[in-house]
Amino acid sequence: MSGEITFTKGHGTENDFVLVADPDGAWKPDADLVAAICDRRAGLGGDGLIRAVRTAADPDAAALAGQAEWFMDYRNSDGSIAEMCGNGVRVFAEFLSRNGYLTVEDGAWFPVATRAGLKRLRREPDGSWTADLGRWSLTGGAQALADGSDALVQVHGLDGVARPALSVDLGNPHTVVALPHAAELDAADLTRAPEVQPVPPHGTNVELVVPVDAIDVDGDGTSDIGDIAMRVHERGSGETRSCGTGACAAALATRAWAGEGAPGVWRVRVPGGRLVVTVGAGSSLSEGTVWLSGPAQLVATGTFTLPA
């Protein structure tokens, strides 16, 4: 590919992406080009770039070629590579389906290859998508669960006190900090990356979370659905209006802090909308499987002239 590329702009709860179909793996954008495309003033603008390439045509995904037709090559807006994107994979599925690259029947799962392995997706009758993100774990394991934290995070704009946090692995790294009040969530300055100790070897996405409510659906006096609000500073992209894997991490860490009997379904309110996180059957408080549900919208298609 040279000269110009055809792109689609899409978002999931306002986590926005530039999507490019590259079935044969002919386009090899370097980090500078990805950053130029994602630039909100001089480029198209986006929290990330997603290249849709046939699994067999990309060396990073070729091992999964027999198991999924398409590979989501995800790049952050600074050009760095990320293993996984929960909002992006739903938008990717919508993109493949709307452009005829895949025939998708409502309710039927289909596989997608990512750098974090195979994921399954399903379109819901209302047009939203559910992504089976597969395995997650508390990075610090049982000890982190017993201690309630395995990291300390200093969030700019607050009182300067380093706060306890839990690290969650969803294929990509997350560090979740609980704040006591919505006012603190609003006051946090996420124009600067929160400072995490010990420094994660591959960087981390940082989620700030506050409890909102808990919902007793069946009236038995226990909470069936957890309800939290979250803001996120994404590795490689800065503050975004949503993060799907981040929403899962926030729900899973909050569930771990709540302990046995905590809900298995969580509503996660983000600045760009709402997501639903469903903890897989048989998951413990420190590891298991997880599903993410939410919207995926395509908003524009056009051509972009590549810099000479």
Ligand SMILES: N[C@@H](CCC[C@H](N)C(=O)O)C(=O)O
């Ligand atoms: N916004 C995404 C996560 C994108 C990758 C992340 N910035 C990283 O570097 O791990 C999501 O919706 O999960």
